[in-house]
Amino acid sequence: MLKNFAHIDTESVDEAAGLLREGAGSSRIIAGGTDLLSVLKHKLEPDYPEQLVNIKTVEGLDHITADEEGLKIGAAAKLCDIAGSAQVNDGYEALAMAAKSVATPLIRNLATIGGNLCQDVRCWYYRYPDEIGGRIRCLRKGGDYCNAMTGENRNHSIFGAKKVNLSGCSQNCPAHVDVPEYLTCIREGNLDGAAAILMESNPIPAITSRVCTHFCQMNCKRAEFDEHVNIGGMERYVGDYILDNADRFMKAPEAESGKKAAIVGSGPAGLTAAYYLRRLGHQVLVYDKMEEAGGLLRYAIPEYRLPKDIVRKLIAALEAMGIQFKTGTEIGKDIPVSDLVEQFDSVFLNTGAWKRPLIGLDGEELTTFGLDFLIEVNKWMESKIGKDIIVVGGGNVAVDVAITAKRLGAANVIMACLEDEKHMPASEEEVARAREEGIVIMNSWGPKEILRQDGQITGLVLKRCTQVFDGEGHFSPAYDDGDTETLEGNSILMAVGQKTDLSFLGEELELKVNRGLISVEPDTLKTSLPKVFAVGDVTTGPKTVVAAIADGKKAAVYVDSYMTGQPAKNYEHPLGQIVKFDASSSCHSQSAKLAERPKEERGLHLEDSYGLSWEEVQEEAKRCFNCGCLAVNPSDVATVLTAMEAEIVTNKRREKIGDMMKKAHCRLVEEDEIVTEIVVPASIREYRTGYDKYRVRDSHDFAVVSVASAYKLEDGKVADARIVLGAVAPIPLRATAAEEFINGKEITEELAGQAAEIALRGAVPLSKNEYKVQIARSLVKNSLLNAAAAR
Template sequence: MRQFEHIDVESLKEASELLKEEHTAAIAGGTDLLGALKDKIMPDYPEKVVNLKTIDGLSGIREDEEGLVVGALTKLSDLQDHKLVKEKYPSLAQAAKSVASPLIRNSATIGGNICQDVRCWYYRYPHQIGGRVNCVRKGGEGCYAFTGERGNHSVFGAMRVDRPSCSASCPAHVNISAYLAKVRENDLEGAAEILLSANPLPAITSRVCTHFCQEGCHRGELDTHVGVGQIERYVGDYILNNASRLMPPPETESGQRIAVAGGGPAGLSAAYYLRKAGHKVTVYDRMEEAGGLLMYAIPAYRLPKEVVQKQIKALEGMGIEFQCGVEIGKDITMEQLASDYDKVFLSTGAWKKTVIGIDHEEMTRFGLEFLMEVKGWMAGKAGTNVVVVGGGNVAVDVAVTAKRLGASSVTMVSLESRGEMPATKEELERAEEEGIVLMPSWGPAAVMKEEGRVTGIRLRRCVSVRNAEGRFAPVYDDNDIKEVGSDSILMCVGQQTDLSFLGDDFAIEQNRGRIVADGLTQITSDADVYAGGDVVTGPATVVAALAAGRRAAQAMNHMFEGTRDKVKELPEGGFLRYDHDCRQCKHVISTHVRPLEERKVDLEDDFGLTPEEVRQEAGRCFNCGCFAVNPSDIANVLVSLDASVVTNLRSYTAEEFFQRTPRVHDILDDGEIVAEIRIPAMKDGAKAGYEKFRERASIDFAEVACAAVYETENQIVKRAKIVLGAVAPVPVSCEKAEQYLAGKKISEETADQAAELALAGADPLKETSYKVQIAKTLIKRSLLALNR
């Protein structure tokens, strides 16, 4: 068994404080936790186990004026034998008796039963997956039910227990699975709403993002990842084409005024979310047009300028004001901005050239300047031999652009080896396709010149780029030297921030030439000034910058509203839908790319997908969630009995506690402990029952369970509450059947119809379809028992 520290506590307060610590778990009966510790199948285990059984007053069964009160540490064996429970709340006694073997019931508690984690087939048979459970519920990448044995899983679909790996990999945490589901339903309005909630620039990011989401796509473990970028582009273009409807001005004005310094992705993102909240937003940019690097540094063959211009126009349509050609620190000071506005967001980017210190470096050209003045710089230089120093995506942009504008040869020199180059695989393949020579593992030693003009560059072999700690510390072999002839050398080895706009009198904390800002709120050392994007992090990705802008806007909104406390985030509720044939669609649809001979600097290479191709590609998404079923026999009964779960902090209805999310720890705060369960008194004439189907009595978990409460009068149903267990990650209330039964007399026909309605929303896997018929049989049996 895994080693842990066992701590006996005397009070809920003491236990609560301990459970706020990391790697700490509570133990009540111990049948669930100890089994997991013994099996050694989980990736992570608690280092401390807090024993709640030593706390006085947490067990016992009593009745008060409102109904039944059961202490959380009450053993299931006591519930099954208690006279009061058996007479007045028989379904609770039946459920307690149905839990596993007598040995387990003598140890297991009602609190432990309702707080246990969802059980999966693979918990019992971990050897089928290599002996270690690493499912999405436990921090892994997906659900084994999609690729392995799944006959014991949900018939109502999966549920979200955490961010899917695609969303978790995205710096903006876009809810990718959710908007792909809307695309599958042909609901582009719904897809747009979900996408805009986390990314206000999807038409742009879809074209320029490195798409970390695709790297994290769980589908890639089966065959190839879902083409999220192409779907995002389709929805993003739809948004811009319908911007007046999808990006409207706010209905009410807040009266707050915010200045945004810098119109790049971070600034545009902050402006969108601030304006959406009703604030007056003014964006200042020193260039003639807003957009920052999006407008001036990304080639049109990747990001057409008209797309950026349409995005700016859409933001203007919301009421955002753009003051272009205005340089902060020159045309308007930081002191003026701080005085004229309630809050200021700084997102001035990183535009300054990095100097690496080689001989004659002054004769090179900065890659960003080249991209900004590309056509003028290349005029009359056809046939030039160009060397680009750098191995990132910007270096690829520079190299491809130079080649397309008539350079005779283009060579990319990179310190990193081919596999370590920061440019994406797709970008490097694009460069080679266009005839660009890659020289990985070489570093510049000196610029060669003759009679005042560049003649080439001297290189030395780079043995390693980083030291053992992962820090940038290149090591060279000075005995391995190579010279490459060149007329022009373009430097793409990074950019730096320029904070001179702050002036000498505006005090704000800085570190190594960057503004220091909080990672969650983007707030700086000045409480009214926020900052984000490259000016804080240094050169990064567009999606990381827009995520920072959104965080800043959210933090400002919380400050304006006076709600500084972080709201607990729960996974999205409801059952997840997906295309049942998605596993058979093996390959990502190829994008439509302009033929090599037709490519130019000012024409977009990629044509995008057709509407049908977009829907087909969205259909490949697993919509990753958990298919494991809720194992608690007690949970189903408590929902049917309209019970409440009382903790040391608050009280929950059984629906809130059990049906919002499969994981109890998502509901409970750190240090929150279940103390008792309250069940309202049964009404006169009400009948309650519980039954479950399993292969071996007192051993197996339920394959299907049914808890029901019926209030009748003269064989007419006045009210019904039917709750299914072991058919979904949470107990399922059969609301359609309950509504149908109200006012009905019980008959064979009525029972059949109720059973059909109860399972009308089922969406079983092929291997779990047998459960649907069992569930119908249990519901029908519970109803017909009323006539006996």
């Protein structure tokens, strides 16, 4: 049964477009309605439309005319009228054949050519939810995975998938790195291409690959099949390649903008913003209070995770681009912030979170802040060799602190954290590494009392933590004070987070501040003062490195817009293109693992893990499903019109159907866009056109495989060819390699067979649809032989 909806008759295309625009997301257009009513009946769409905008009542949309320009068909022309039209059958026969091939006479008598072009895809998971236990949130419905990759796929694409949404890995990455796209380049052996794609979202992959939590891997859909793709390992290879060839990938801009930007703080957000602003031609000067640039990357992450040379190579590459670093300079002390505001066209605040938070324990002043420990580690440990050390905290910093203390000679190291093991902020890999090195982790315990004698720490009393967050997800720990444990220890290292320090602002710069954080406009990252932007920890509190990178790029976009007066650039991933995977992807069940340095050889100044080889990287890239929609385009007329190089006219544009199909991601047109006319050029009359399709039964409208062709013959040879494969890809697919092969040649059975082989050479069949390859070859071969026989 259908739900109730409003049905509005319209008198003009403009009126219909206006109604669609006003009811964005809740309105759909209807003409013939044969496909739409089925969609509504089966409740295929995530949101059921509240109104249908009827254009059958618009006069003049059902015309079929021919003139010097060519054949012109109104979008509301019925397929039965097209199939029987003398004008269509006089030189445009393939279109009549395609129209006639659509379903039963009942459907053809109602269906329109515009509806056939704009119909929804044919997919078991998309169209028949009741038969598979309920509607699936597939890619076309806002999900992040195409179930056909590992499920029922006999009617799906053999030429890759349509990118209709961000893949799960890209969605989960704060920087939205286009992971599948750069892994495609790796599979093709195009390392430079992979590097370029990666740097569009993340200019410091050599660093993130080593320190990132790798949210991308957490949402890798391959993991639901066997193991997640080792994206971090491949990112490390590409990142190191970028730094080794920084003169090619991190070039100075060809032209200078004349604008100057000051960046306060050289953490990941600041370095990212500096890179993108410099790439846009702006002068960039980065200030940092420490002696070396890099912020927490340089000073707070142990070298066994992130070698200092990696950070130094990155800074050197940025300097080679023309970015200036002024280190050992504390803004607010050595230079007032107000001076920067006067001297620069924009000021970007990114001072990070270096301040110690206090949790209110008596004797807390005797403990050591985890970040201070990591910065001054060697000096601090001089008197602690052989001692028992307690680390409070459960994040990656706490693990870094614990492992570092252990490797520097602490006798015993115990970590105590509020969270149970499943919910520890530290990554699984880091927790496993800590346990491997003999560190004891006490989950679900919080500090109650610091034990001390004669001003010296002797231990820590813990109390059982029964809750970390409340029902609304807010940090609100609860304890059982009657359940305690006492630990003996000579030192306590507090690694329970960091705070921002805004004292550098002074009183001259009256920035709006809220709860110790700089207030910014969420969309633009502007502060309450003109020229001044802020990003990262000073606006949100401590964040991950990759989240800081995402903020840094976003800030660079709006800083550039502010300085130039131009609209903010759009860096969103384009959707609509065809993405490919490797045919052997399902054969590689285990991911490539980074080799680890033997435990006995580990220290503070040698990296714990080794990178993958190029061969391992390429093999691992093959495991990526390159998550896209594998449903095929079901339109018979679209396949023929692509071969005829027809143009589609809408209320917004006029464009060749092939170009329109390539750009479209979920639907052919936008929500308020209406197809009004199809124009087939008169030049196609010089070609021999044909259309054939394989289907399960003659009355069934869905082509399992189809081929539309247009051959221009001169002196018995092919002067021009257009071969379009239908129902084998997300869009009608031109077999360009086969077209080029036959041009200038006489059609023979041997040539037709060779062309058919070439046309299917790039096929990537799934587990159950390899049969389509052979059918498509036969249809291509027959199209050529039929054209030759028609001489």
